[in-house]
Every structure is written in structure tokens, then in C-alpha cells.
Amino acid sequence: MTTSTETSSTPSARERLLDAAEALIYAGGIHATGVDAIVRESGTARKSFYTHFESKDALVAAALERRDERWMNWFIEGTRNSGGTPRAQLLGMFDVLRKWFASEDFHGCAFLNASGEIADAEDPIRVVARGHKARLLSFIRELFDEFAAASGHDSRHAAKLSRQWLILIDGAIGVALVSGEPDAARDARAAAERLIGDEPESSRSPSRRAPSR
Incomplete structure (x- = not known):
């Protein structure tokens, strides 16, 4: 079920985190890319990261x-x-x-x-x-x-x-x-x-x- 602020065409927080992680890590490397940068790039809350992934x-x-x-x-x-x-x-x-x-x-x-x-x-x-x-x-x-x-x-x-x-x-x-x-x-x-x-x-x-x- 989607909310009024998240339609079926809107990427989920998990997808946005994956998008951000892939783009940043591919361009800059794993060790050079921190969780804060991924969360910021994804436009999600830091809580979303810990909801979907146990670690970087x-x-x-x-x-x-x-x-x-x-x-x-x-x-x-x-x-x-x-x-x-x-x-x-x-x-x-x-x-x-x-x-x-x-x-x-x-x-x-x-x-x-x-x-x-x-x-x-x-x-x-x-x-x-x-x-x-x-x-x-x-x-x-x-x-x-x-x-x-x-x-x-x-x-x-x-x-x-x-x-x-x-x-x-x-x-x-x-x-x-x-x-x-x-x-x-x-x-x-x-x-x-x-x-x-x-x-x-x-x-x-x-x-x-x-x-x-």
C-alpha cells in the first residue's frame, strides 16, 4: 500500500539507497564513500538505512x-x-x-x-x-x-x-x-x-x- 506522499511510481527508500550507493561507490570507491554521503544522496532519513540494511x-x-x-x-x-x-x-x-x-x-x-x-x-x-x-x-x-x-x-x-x-x-x-x-x-x-x-x-x-x- 502506498501513502499520499509515496506513489507506486516513486522509488522506495530502499531503492533510493541502492541507487545512491551504487552511483557513489562506482565513482569514488567503497572506502571513500561513507554512510552519511549515501543517505544524503538518497534523500532518505538515516533511520531508513538501518531499517533496510544491517551495515554499509x-x-x-x-x-x-x-x-x-x-x-x-x-x-x-x-x-x-x-x-x-x-x-x-x-x-x-x-x-x-x-x-x-x-x-x-x-x-x-x-x-x-x-x-x-x-x-x-x-x-x-x-x-x-x-x-x-x-x-x-x-x-x-x-x-x-x-x-x-x-x-x-x-x-x-x-x-x-x-x-x-x-x-x-x-x-x-x-x-x-x-x-x-x-x-x-x-x-x-x-x-x-x-x-x-x-x-x-x-x-x-x-x-x-x-x-x-
Whole structure:
């Protein structure tokens, strides 16, 4: 039930706290962002924080969980729309990343950033970050299985290639963050093309074949 001052379209206090925590922590880091700043940015009362979260770490973990869901949905949709074949989609991942790198609000990978601030591997924040990378790896593996089936490549190498692909993705994110150069994604794509080899002639569309002489 909503009150006269809180309609169904108005974000709840919990949602506003999550929004504020994600934005501030992604831009400035976990340790540099205090609870007071999050509460102030959210426009809620400090009591709301303690009503919904037992600690700042619990709020951060919840914000990262929500970001994981949103980021993965965005990345999967962008990748699936980037090409008509599994190979094109695998390489299209780097085009999707480049658009992200070029955006004004790009501050690297929120999950790598968070992991760099939390020493305990079993801390809930690190657990969420690890789960995000596992989801990303699973999606990459799904595409490599499709790639193997479509191209006749040995499916036994899919797991190894998927892990290498994830390293290329995270490497590109790191280089783009430090250098400020979105083209880190293009460099990673070039390395990825060498990793999976040339596209079989039979799988190319007529428009991509060399013109006859």
C-alpha cells in the first residue's frame, strides 16, 4: 500500500539507497564513500538505512547484486544484437564494450573495483563480484558452444577459450580505465580474432566475400 506522499511510481527508500550507493561507490570507491554521503544522496532519513540494511557492507553487496543483473542483461542483449552468427557475436562483445568505454560514466568494472578494496575472499562483496564473473564466463561459454556447433570447431576447447576470452574482456576494461582510451576494446578484439582464427569461407555471407575478378 502506498501513502499520499509515496506513489507506486516513486522509488522506495530502499531503492533510493541502492541507487545512491551504487552511483557513489562506482565513482569514488567503497572506502571513500561513507554512510552519511549515501543517505544524503538518497534523500532518505538515516533511520531508513538501518531499517533496510544491517551495515554499509550489506548495502554495497545488495547494490552490486542489482548492478550485476542490470549489467548482464545489457551486455547479453548488446552482444546478441551485434551479429547474426556466434562468431560475430563473440567479436561483437568488444564493440559493445567500446561504447561503454566511451561513455561519460565509465569508471571500469564495478566488480573488479570492489574486489580490489576488499581483502577477504569470502566477504559478501567479494562473493557477489565472483558471482558476476562466473555469470559472464557462463555466457561466454554458451556462445563458444554455439560457435563450435556452427563452425565445426572442437567443442572440447570451448572452456579454455572462454576463460581466455574473459581475460581479454577484463584486460580491455582495465586498460580503458587507466588510459582513458576506448580503443582498448578494438585492440582486444584484434587479439580475439587471432585467438579463434579466420572465419570459414562457407560461413561468410555473400556480401563479405571478395569480389570476383
